[in-house]
Amino acid sequence: VLHTRRPLHTTQQRLAPLPPLPEKGGEVRYGLVPEEFFQFLYPKTGVTGPYMLGTGLLLYFLSKEIYVINHETVAAVCILSVIIYGIKKYGSDVAAFADKLNEEKVAKALAVKNEAIKDLETAVEQEKKEQWRVEGRSYLFDAKRNNIAMLLETNYRERLLTVYNEVKKRLDYQVAMQNLKRQKEQDHMIQWVEKNVVQSITPQQQKDSIAKCILDLKALSKSAQAAV
């Protein structure tokens, strides 16, 4: 049977969260005697009972010299007075300092907890955003389909252009061939006609044509002289 103030392990075993610490410890009067003693004696002897008991016990110990007064008593009195003076003067400051330390510890833990909560909340928001983004999948796929259709169209047109160019090249070749052939025939014919004409000019015809030219030139020179 455990003698405890708070009920422990009344429910199923839980490791966390622990029950919080009690705010204040047990009451102690004059730093030496727990309050329960005063409450224990209150029904029978009222408020002054424990003090009377204390005084009686003290006088009994002194008179029977169960507590001897010697040099150590003087030392104890001096030490105790110094200690009590120190406590009375600086007690509250030390308590405030200790409370501040505790406060900082708790605040740090709380900060960690809040930090974790905030991080989880942002994670939840981002998750929701991702879910919202998923809804836009259809638009994404439409855009992709459009892109692909455009690619196919472009490719098809490029190939059309290639086909057209190839066919044109072949037809141009044929046309160029025909032109070349005709030109060669023309040139050859002209050359052949010229050659034959030159051959047909006999030496007699040549002398006649030269004489005629000279006569013409004389006539012209006469008319020219007259003009000048």
Next chain:
Amino acid sequence: LCAAVPLKDMKLLDVKLGQLPTWLAMRDFTPGGILGALRRGHDRYYNKYINVKKGGLGGISMVLAGYVLVSYIWSYSHLKHDRHRKYH
């Protein structure tokens, strides 16, 4: 409410004065039992006066006072010789 709790499980404050010897005899005096009793006492004191949010001076001052008392009791046989009167 006052069911038949076996004697050895009753708390000390509920034991009647006449039953005290029997109660004391039924306690666990093995080393493990003594250790358990010390630990229980320590945990009780610790959880009541020290393991709290705003502990006061009483927690340690009671321990020091108890130490002073016990050391006085242990050295009484030497202090007896410093008495001012022989017969009281």
